[in-house]
Amino acid sequence: MSEPLLQVRNLDVDYLLDDGAFRAVRNVSFDINRGELFGLAGESGCGKSTIAYAITRLSKPPAWVAGGEILLEGRNLLQMPETALQDVRWRRIGMVFQSAMNSLNPLMRVEAQFHDVLHRHTGATRAQSRARAEEMFRLVGIPASRLDDYPHQFSGGMRQRIVIAICLALRPQLIIMDEPTTALDVVVQREILEQVVDLQSTHGFSVLFITHDLHLMAQLCHRIGVMLKGELVEVGDVRQISRAPAHDYTRKLWGAIPQLPASVKRVGAVE
Numbered sequence: 294m295s296e297p298l299l300q301v302r303n304l305d306v307d308y309l310l311d312d313g314a315f316r317a318v319r320n321v322s323f324d325i326n327r328g329e330l331f332g333l334a335g336e337s338g339c340g341k342s343t344i345a346y347a348i349t350r351l352s353k354p355p356a357w358v359a360g361g362e363i364l365l366e367g368r369n370l371l372q373m374p375e376t377a378l379q380d381v382r383w384r385r386i387g388m389v390f391q392s393a394m395n396s397l398n399p400l401m402r403v404e405a406q407f408h409d410v411l412h413r414h415t416g417a418t419r420a421q422s423r424a425r426a427e428e429m430f431r432l433v434g435i436p437a438s439r440l441d442d443y444p445h446q447f448s449g450g451m452r453q454r455i456v457i458a459i460c461l462a463l464r465p466q467l468i469i470m471d472e473p474t475t476a477l478d479v480v481v482q483r484e485i486l487e488q489v490v491d492l493q494s495t496h497g498f499s500v501l502f503i504t505h506d507l508h509l510m511a512q513l514c515h516r517i518g519v520m521l522k523g524e525l526v527e528v529g530d531v532r533q534i535s536r537a538p539a540h541d542y543t544r545k546l547w548g549a550i551p552q553l554p555a556s557v558k559r560v561g562a563v564e
């Protein structure tokens with residue numbers, strides 16, 4: 294098997310508080326393969342977002358990456374100079390965080406926001422950005438004619454799609470989606486995520502998907518990691534983990550789901 298796209302090795306992340314350091318992520322290791330949808334599950338506060346921020350080196354004080362390695366195609370992101378990281382963020386690793394739809398600039402037409410990102414990261418001309426934006430809008434199911442609208446003219450679900458489209462426009466190898474749709478109603482949420490899965494199977498990027506919703510995760514992901522109090526207690530194929538969870542906590546998590554989906558939707562080449 295080829296080298297994983299992302300390797301997280303023995304990651305420790307602390308929050309440096311007045312009364313001492315609190316270790317929020319402890320000795321966490323997992324891989325994400327090319328073209329794989331990898332889910333991180335676990336109760337609120339177990340450290341999922343802390344990991345997402347550490348991967349993109351966007352952790353802000355008091356967070357402190359105390360140890361470990363994060364290798365993207367073998368290069369340790371934790372040792373990369375900030376200038377090189379600029380190229381990694383967005384171009385190689387795209388991010389869609391909770392309430393990402395609010396990250397659109399309300400005063401700029403959507404087309405200009407595509408251009409802003411594409412020009413900054415790839416030097417695209419206005420015409421090139423327009424062409425790419427039209428292509429991306431088609432992919433996420435919004436008529437290209439709406440590129441000239443402002444964010445407030447779109448629904449919440451459409452705004453979230455736009456953020457995903459902008460993220461995909463840079464053709465990242467990995468997209469980190471941290472509770473990307475929790476602000477939306479369940480139907481829209483599912484629609485958007487199914488669209489991401491379709492796009493993923495066509496375009497082959499990898500996804501790190503973070504959510505509380507284990508049921509949804511089981512339907513979308515190839516492999517999942519289960520976190521408990523800052524530690525990764527189990528990693529494996531979603532079917533294997535659902536059939537024979539090794540850890541008590543995973544068993545409890547599955548137990549909390551009324552029923553597992555009869556067929557787990559599987560995409561991509563990872564077996």
Ligand SMILES: Nc1ncnc2c1ncn2[C@@H]1O[C@H](COP(=O)(O)OP(=O)(O)OP(=O)(O)O)[C@@H](O)[C@H]1O
Nearest residue numbers: 308317336337338339340341342343344354355505
């Ligand atoms: N800025 C901060 N300062 C201090 N502690 C923090 C800070 N941010 C997070 N923590 C703590 O770190 C731990 C992990 O938080 P994190 O946000 O990574 O959890 P999570 O699994 O993503 O939770 P959720 O699913 O609710 O988003 C929690 O105990 C949290 O209280």
